[in-house]
Amino acid sequence: MAISKSTILKILSKAPIGFLFKPFYSGEGSILFMHKVVLNKDKNASRIPLMAANEIEVDFLEKMILFLKKKKYEFISLDELHYRLENPEKKSKKFIVFTFDDGYKDNLTLAYPIFKKHNVPFTIYLTNCYPNKTAKLWWYMLEDILLENTIFSLKVGDLFVEHSCKTQKEKENTFGKLRTLIISSAPEKQNEIIEALEKKYSKSLQTYVENESLNWDEVKKLSEDSLVTIGGHSLNHLTFNKLNKEEILTEVLGSKQEIEKNIDKEVAHFAYPFGTSNEINQREVEILEENTNFKTATTTRMGNIFLDHKQSCFALPRIQVLGNQQNLSILNLYLTGVLPAIKNRFKKIVTL
Numbered sequence: 001m002a003i004s005k006s007t008i009l010k011i012l013s014k015a016p017i018g019f020l021f022k023p024f025y026s027g028e029g030s031i032l033f034m035h036k037v038v039l040n041k042d043k044n045a046s047r048i049p050l051m052a053a054n055e056i057e058v059d060f061l062e063k064m065i066l067f068l069k070k071k072k073y074e075f076i077s078l079d080e081l082h083y084r085l086e087n088p089e090k091k092s093k094k095f096i097v098f099t100f101d102d103g104y105k106d107n108l109t110l111a112y113p114i115f116k117k118h119n120v121p122f123t124i125y126l127t128n129c130y131p132n133k134t135a136k137l138w139w140y141m142l143e144d145i146l147l148e149n150t151i152f153s154l155k156v157g158d159l160f161v162e163h164s165c166k167t168q169k170e171k172e173n174t175f176g177k178l179r180t181l182i183i184s185s186a187p188e189k190q191n192e193i194i195e196a197l198e199k200k201y202s203k204s205l206q207t208y209v210e211n212e213s214l215n216w217d218e219v220k221k222l223s224e225d226s227l228v229t230i231g232g233h234s235l236n237h238l239t240f241n242k243l244n245k246e247e248i249l250t251e252v253l254g255s256k257q258e259i260e261k262n263i264d265k266e267v268a269h270f271a272y273p274f275g276t277s278n279e280i281n282q283r284e285v286e287i288l289e290e291n292t293n294f295k296t297a298t299t300t301r302m303g304n305i306f307l308d309h310k311q312s313c314f315a316l317p318r319i320q321v322l323g324n325q326q327n328l329s330i331l332n333l334y335l336t337g338v339l340p341a342i343k344n345r346f347k348k349i350v351t352l
């Protein structure tokens with residue numbers, strides 16, 4: 001009998017094994033990342049798990065802050081994290097840095113009041129096409145299309161895909177395949193596929209970005225609070241290893257300059273779009289290291305932060321708080337280092 005990943009997680013979260021890993025794999029602390037915050041999830045609604053993973057309930061966010069407070073974690077900003085890496089000394093308390101990717105409106109309307117209430121700093125890594133309202137949030141459109149249809153087919157140039165989408169499993173598989181197809185395509189091809197989807201299934205991508213993303217006034221308002229750091233996340237959230245060096249620098253430096261102009265503050269931190277080994281590797285990190293003056297840049301590799309990361313400030317790993325888990329015991333498995341150790345085959349310092 002095959003044991004599912006979620007069963008293994010449940011067993012691990014009940015087993016008192018954190019203390020075995022903590023001395024070696026918890027490091028000095030962790031950078032957590034999330035995307036959207038929502039009020040309450042409809043437990044009966046059919047969802048694509050990858051999408052549900054990107055949504056944290058606001059109550060869970062608060063529970064998590066209280067849990068971490070009780071466990072004596074210290075909440076710090078990215079500037080403070082950078083200072084600690086530059087001026088290393090062992091601290092008795094472990095730290096947590098909260099980060100949000102992309103620039104969703106709910107970061108202001110739902111998350112910000114919770115952080116304010118508990119006086120906890122956090123960062124929003126902003127993709128400029130969100131406040132510019134030009135972002136193509138195709139993943140939401142794709143989820144809607146797959147949930148609404150029992151068969152999926154699309155023809156773009158010489159590309160033809162057709163998948164049965166009757167069952168939840170089929171919908172999930174199709175979502176995974178199309179997501180990979182879109183992300184791994186060059187920008188022009190991506191646009192062609194997205195436009196073909198809109199046309200075939202009568203959807204308007206514009207409504208998604210209008211409703212879901214922060215505008216510049218809201219970004220500015222957030223940036224005026226000393227608890228909030230606005231970081232960069234590129235102009236258009238493209239796949240960096242599909243771009244040449246000049247294109248990457250336009251995406252990165254163009255984003256930094258435009259945000260700085262809008263908030264009247266320096267942007268000192270960056271998160272690579274996507275950030276897995278499928279998109280970000282040595283070449284991309286070196287391009288940023290050699291041509292930008294950010295203090296830190298983060299990936300989506302799974303790992304905790306160690307003082308030795310001073311050598312790799314442009315490839316800092318993070319821990320995703322998954323909206324389809326929302327479980328404090330599982331969060332503890334990440335922070336104590338159990339899951340990062342397993343994922344990285346017991347490598348301690350995760351960079352690339």
Ligand SMILES: [Zn+2]
Pocket residue numbers: 101102233237273274
């Ligand atoms: Zn992103």
